[in-house]
């Protein structure tokens with residue numbers, strides 16, 4: 001549907017976009033993300049034919065934007081950041097104007113406008129002057145002008161920017177509906193919006209595409225391991241021993257959720273020395289030994305300033321839990337939490353270990369209270385990919401490309 005090949009746009013100040021390349025298939029809804037000034041609007045304006053690329057080619061449904069701009073633009077509906085509305089016109093008069101502008105045949109215009117008004121929920125507002133509409137309704141009119149000529153491809157530049165939460169939900173629902181019949185490229189700063197509507201994510205930073213993935217593949221694209229967060233009813237050492245039997249398990253960490261504020265989710269390796277026998281023989285004593293020995297393999301967090309105290313606290317808490325279990329306090333509410341172990345289990349080679357974990361712990365008689373696959377949030381990924389040394393792109397652009405003025 002859309003092919004963007006090695007497209008660059010260089011402005012006088014050398015900013016712009018550099019060798020952007022991606023394609024979109026029919027029916028896709030692609031979220032286009034990037035920090036301010038990354039190049040989203042520049043890219044969208046080139047795709048819609050409002051700006052000429054300095055180099056590279058753009059084709060829409062096989063039509064080159066450079067060679068057949070009029071025909072190619074007819075296939076595109078564009079909602080710029082600020083919708084091009086005429087505030088003095090009524091909704092109906094404005095859409096009639098747009099229908100003429102976009103060569104909608106005169107005999108079809110009335111029905112087409114009525115259909116579009118229905119689709120965008122603008123019934124009852126046909127005669128209303130655009131100036132008097134709320135921002136959400138103005139945005140609906142903006143979307144109406146973008147789809148009136150029945151384009152295949154919709155380019156929407158921050159369509160929910162400046163709307164209140166209710167309007168955001170309404171416009172999002174509309175976009176999702178439009179996505180059933182259109183291919184959509186949608187720029188936004190609202191990351192949950194991408195999770196809510198898009199089936200692909202494109203991240204641009206300093207004028208370059210830095211990620212192009214389906215949401216479900218984001219974790220592995222970022223080199224994320226297969227990790228499970230578990231809450232198991234059973235003593236830590238035994239649970240850990242059972243999990244170690246699984247070949248595909250690479251690492252098991254106990255999760256301390258009682259760390260002081262500022263050190264959330266500190267992870268502690270359980271010391272090998274604390275054997276099941278010792279606990280069975282006298283939980284309190286075994287726990288106390290562990291605390292004294294301070295034997296834990298900390299993560300980076302545990303090495304941080306002040307983490308030593310947190311680790312001691314965690315080990316003492318764990319010792320108390322074990323003591324409670326050993327003293328037969330099971331059945332009380334304290335004991336219920338005391339017999340629960342929280343762990344983070346990492347698999348070898350990104351193997352899906354969920355079934356193995358389930359059956360292993362079930363066979364051993366340790367019920368899993370909660371099992372959750374860890375996943376990187378889009379926010380984490382966005383920050384990771386877009387936090388770069390400022391000016392790097394400009395320097396790179398200056399090295400290999402010539403400067404051109406805005407078209």
Ligand SMILES: Nc1ncnc2c1ncn2[C@@H]1O[C@H](COP(=O)(O)OP(=O)(O)OP(=O)(O)O)[C@@H](O)[C@H]1O
Nearest residue numbers: 011012015016034035036037038039040041042406
């Ligand atoms: N007409 C122009 N002349 C010179 N530089 C420009 C022009 N338009 C954009 N730029 C520069 O090109 C870069 C990309 O801008 P663009 O507006 O495409 O970013 P964006 O990702 O849409 O940002 P935002 O999220 O803030 O809307 C920026 O550094 C911007 O300053």
